Amino acid sequence: MSRIVGEMAHPLPSDGVVTLRPWREADADELVACLDGDEEIGRWLDQIPQPYARTDALAYVGGVGEDSLAVTDASSGRVLGSIGLRWNEERDVAEVGYWLRADARGSGLTTRALLLVTRLALDGGAARVQLRAATDNVASRRVAEKAGFSLDGVLRSARHSARLGRRVDWAMYSLLPGEL
Numbered sequence: 598m599s600r601i602v603g604e605m606a607h608p609l610p611s612d613g614v615v616t617l618r619p620w621r622e623a624d625a626d627e628l629v630a631c632l633d634g635d636e637e638i639g640r641w642l643d644q645i646p647q648p649y650a651r652t653d654a655l656a657y658v659g660g661v662g663e664d665s666l667a668v669t670d671a672s673s674g675r676v677l678g679s680i681g682l683r684w685n686e687e688r689d690v691a692e693v694g695y696w697l698r699a700d701a702r703g704s705g706l707t708t709r710a711l712l713l714v715t716r717l718a719l720d721g722g723a724a725r726v727q728l729r730a731a732t733d734n735v736a737s738r739r740v741a742e743k744a745g746f747s748l749d750g751v752l753r754s755a756r757h758s759a760r761l762g763r764r765v766d767w768a769m770y771s772l773l774p775g776e777l
Contacts, residue, residue, distance in 0.1 A: 610713045615677065615706055617666040617713050620658040624667060627676040628654035631698040638696050641734050643760040645696075668697065668710040677701040680710045682718050682726075691718040693728040695740070702736070711744040712777070719774050729755075729767040738768055745777060746770035 610617045620628075632638055633649040646653050657665070657679075665681035678697035684690070693714060697707045711728075718726045730737035732751060742748075749771050754764040 610717060611671050612709050612713060614671050615709045615713065616669050616671045616674075617680065617710065617717075618669060620665060620667050620679075622655065622658055624658060624676055625651050625654035628657060628679075631676065631678065632696075635699055637699065637702075639760060641731060641737065642696060643758050647760075663694070666714065668695075668706070677706055678710070680707075680714045682714060684723075689722065689724045691721075691723045691726050693718075693726060695728075695737075705743075707740045708743045711740055715744065715772055715777055719777060723774075725771055725773055727769060727771040729769055732766040732768050738770075741768075741770040744772070746772045747776075 629649055629651055632645055632647075632654075634647070638645055639647045663681040663683040665679060667676050668678040668680050669676055676698070678695065678701065680693065680695040682691040682693060685692075693711065695707055695711060695714075697710075715726050726746075727749075728741055728746065729752070730741065732738075747770060749769045752767040752769055755767040756765055757763070758765050
């Protein structure tokens with residue numbers, strides 16, 4: 598089990614609207630419902646297979662090399678999305694990745710989850726929390742900015758996206774201790 602997930606405080610991190618919790622095998626069907634056929638997720642996150650099957654969900658729940666947490670509705674427990682931290686080798690820089698199901702987007706929930714996981718990372722010893730978003734992924738960039746992340750710059754032609762059939766530029770954002 599990862600350091601952050603294994604050391605998560607109880608009660609689980611929550612702001613009263615969203616709660617973060619470890620993924621469970623019982624979430625596999627919900628993950629498929631969230632991801633399979635979602636054109637926006639497919640467009641921006643080409644690491645997520647499309648179509649998305651139960652076997653993909655079970656592999657994700659089993660661990661993907663990051664501290665991955667379910668973003669849930671604090672009242673109902675409904676799975677809204679996922680947010681994760683990938684640490685560098687020295688474990689002083691954490692990179693955040695996130696997605697939210699289609700019917701939960703646009704209501705500030707991703708920003709809330711980003712603030713919660715950023716606090717976890719900073720409390721876990723991060724000297725820097727960073728995230729990358731495609732420069733034309735306006736929604737993801739807006740989430741970073743609303744959470745107080747600063748734009749460090751643009752990583753030009755940073756990665757080839759097989760789904761888009763071209764190289765993409767990434768906007769790099771960061772937040773340092775004392776800025777949250």
